[in-house]
Amino acid sequence: MKTHFLKKSVDSLGRLSLEAFKSASKIPVAVVLDNVRSLHNVGSVFRTSDAFSIERLLLCGITATPPHKELRKTALGATESVTWEYVATTADAISALKKEGFQIIAVEQAEHSVALEAFSPKADAKYALIFGHEVNGVDQEVLNQCDTVIEIAQSGTKHSLNVSVSAGVVLWHFHTALHA
Numbered sequence: 001m002k003t004h005f006l007k008k009s010v011d012s013l014g015r016l017s018l019e020a021f022k023s024a025s026k027i028p029v030a031v032v033l034d035n036v037r038s039l040h041n042v043g044s045v046f047r048t049s050d051a052f053s054i055e056r057l058l059l060c061g062i063t064a065t066p067p068h069k070e071l072r073k074t075a076l077g078a079t080e081s082v083t084w085e086y087v088a089t090t091a092d093a094i095s096a097l098k099k100e101g102f103q104i105i106a107v108e109q110a111e112h113s114v115a116l117e118a119f120s121p122k123a124d125a126k127y128a129l130i131f132g133h134e135v136n137g138v139d140q141e142v143l144n145q146c147d148t149v150i151e152i153a154q155s156g157t158k159h160s161l162n163v164s165v166s167a168g169v170v171l172w173h174f175h176t177a178l179h180a
Helices: 018-023 039-051 069-075 090-099 163-178
Strands: 029-036 053-059 082-086 102-107 124-133 147-152
Touching: 018 147, 029 039, 029 090, 039 053, 039 069, 039 163, 053 090, 082 090, 090 102, 090 124, 102 163, 124 163
Parallel strands: 029 053, 029 124, 053 082, 102 124, 102 147
Antiparallel strands: none
């Protein structure tokens, strides 16, 4: 007998209200955007950060901040649910996060990187995940401050994934490992 798949209604998904989401526990992950130039990418990272209940989002350098029409187009309200802050430089963000006990991890193609699937997040640790500029990636000076670099395996002809896609892949991995 053929299974019939009935699309779920929004009401049946059981999502939290904005107020309940803000007070709900989050996974111990901060996302750092290092000079991400596309407003659509920033909005997508907001939305993905909401979906996977990250602790906060740090927008650094040229990365756009809310409110902005183009950012709102892809964030779909996540600028209201995700805790975020602007930090002038990624180096300043890293310094503050290190003082708070975060392990600093860049998502980049680099020598001595660790394959994402080989990295096992620990429930008793806090992680700051750095995603870089669409063309230049994570700045080398930022990489020099990192504890680890994670790389997403790829086998096609392109050299990299879109930054918002990378964020989705990596945050899903962390959420799956850390979500209670």
